Amino acid sequence: MTVLQRLRPDHAAALLAFERENRAYFAASIPDRGDDYFAEFDARHSELLVDQAAGLLHFHVLADDEGAVLGRVNLVDVADGSAELGYRIAERAAGRGLATEAVRQVCALALAEYGLSVLRAETTEDNHGSRAVLARTGFEPAGEIVLCGRPGLRFTRDLRDPAAGPR
Structure with a gap:
């Protein structure tokens, strides 16, 4: 069993x-975080917790029964009732619907607990898994972008619109 938990x-x-x-x-589909990360x-983790306490971001981990992290779902750039959604799932847990379920849970938290009404997300055009997760969780395409030099798409979801809910 997996549980979505607020970052601690x-x-x-x-x-x-x-x-x-x-x-x-991860580096096969998104930019590498780099060695400094x-x-x-430890310092970055502490800073994120301070920013989370201030409401500037909301970080979550998807953990298994033993406490191992299988994924993370983050809301960043929180301002004016909106935020940017980002997520990643461990290779060993991919393809099991964990990302879809975790994004659904974070969308519900974003509206009910964090007071957000709109979420944004971006992915490269060739990241079919991520695009499928966004489609299944009610995100709509909102334009083309270039993401790290690659063609990409921007998505949005109005959390207040029941018609935009999960599919």
Whole structure:
């Protein structure tokens, strides 16, 4: 069983292990975080928790029964009732519907707990898995972009619109 949890201080070790184990897998479809991310992980984790407490962002981990992180779903750039959605699922857990379920849960939290009404997301055109998750969770295409030098798409979801809900 997996559980979506709001990021806490005690998630640091499991989250770092998740990022290290999946670094090459993630880099195949999104920009690599770089060596500094890993070298400065503890300080960054602490800073994120401060920003989260201030309501500037909302970070979540998807953990298994043993506490291992299988994914993360983040809301960043929180302002004026909207935020940017980002998510990643471990290679060993991909294809099981975890991203879809986690995004659905975060959409519900965004509206009910965080007071957000609109979420935005971006992905490259060739990231078919991510595009499918966004479609299944009610996000609509909102324009073409260039993402890290690659063709991409921007998506939005109005959390107040029941017609835009999960499919």
